Amino acid sequence: MIEEAIIQIEEANTELRNYLDKIDVDPERMAYVEERFSKIMSLARKHHVMPEELYQHHxxxxxxxxxxxxxxxxMAEMEQEVASHFDAYVRASEKLNKSRGRYAKELNKLISQSMHELSMEKAKFAIDVAFQSDHPSPTGMDSVVFLVSTNPGQPMQPIAKVASGGELSRISLAIQVITAQKVDTPSLIFDEVDVGISGPTAAVVGKMLRKLGESTQVLCVTHLPQVAGHGHQQLFVTKTTKANKTETSMLTLNEQERISELARLLGGSQITDSTLANAKELLIAA
Structure with a gap:
């Protein structure tokens, strides 16, 4: 049986050699086929399909x-449809403009009053709502600018041009307090909100911030005990320098530590029984 198998293998080998001898390999044809195959694979990768799916994809x-x-x-039908939708958009924008103008007047009065409580007695606030038919946007066709005059005789100008850092913080606080019931803001950060104020005004700022903190998270950097005392929590920021490297850290204060820190803010480096008592009163009043 082995000899018979060997004979069959030799015969098959002979037939294969004869077949190969008859094949005429054309180098140009081979190059064309290889290039074609490469393009097919490249197109399949480009269109994210299998090579055999290219025809159907095409x-x-x-x-x-x-x-x-x-x-x-x-095309004319589509243009007419676009024009119809744009007309509806313009009508909705005009309606929105009137609504914004009406509520802007209410906000102007409320925010101005809130600013007066924040030691900006002479300040005026206004929201300028201007309809601009050549500036369509997803929010309408209005240009809305917040204007302010911080001193008597000054014209109303955009907030960013006339307000200082501390004034910006207080104006922002006034706006946030008024709009807190309508607008949901996850977190608010106030820096230098207490610049240029003290005493009763600082207490008002503290109360406003605490009220605002009932509906959203408020972070406030302050050096005034009247403001710090109204916080639900108080963090103490320290800066240390070691080996020519400065590091800033924050420490959460417990109740006793808060009293000590508020007393330091009230009386300076020398803490007395009186300043400690005043600090306790600040926390109780909050």
Whole structure:
């Protein structure tokens, strides 16, 4: 049986050699086939399909192109539809403009009053709502600018041009307090909100911040005990220098530590029984 198998293998080998001898390999044809194969694989990768799916994918793309090839009649119909939607958009924008103007007047009065409570007695606040038909946007066709005059005789100007850092913080606080019931803001940060104020005004700022903190998270950097005392929590910021390297750290104060820190803010480096008592009163009053 082994000899018979060997004979069959030799015969098969002879037939294969004869077949190979008859094959005429064309180098140009081989190069063309290899290039074609490479393009097919590249297109398949580009369109994220299997090589055998390329033909059907090509037909699908042709169908999409044909669907996009609009006639003049279809184009006119689409243009008319766009014009109709734009007219509806303009009407809605005009309605929105009137609504904004109406509520802007109410906010002007409320925010101005709130600013007066924050030691900006002569300040005026206004929201300028101007309809701009050539500036459509997803929020309407209005230009809305917050204007302020911080001193008598000064014209109303955009807030960013006339307000200092501390004034900006207080104006922002006034706006946030008034709008807190309508606008949901996860976190608010106030820096230098107590610049240029003291005493009763500082207490008002503290109360406003605490009230605001009932509906959102408020972070406030302050050096005034009247403001710090109204916080639900108090953090103490320290700065240390070691080996020519400066590090800033924050420490959460417990009740006793808060009293000591408030007393330090009230009386300076020398803490007395009187300043400690005043510090306790600040926490109780909050």
């Amino acid at each position: 037909q699908d793309l042709l169908a999409q192109i044909e669907a996009l090839d609009c006639s003049d009649e279809k």
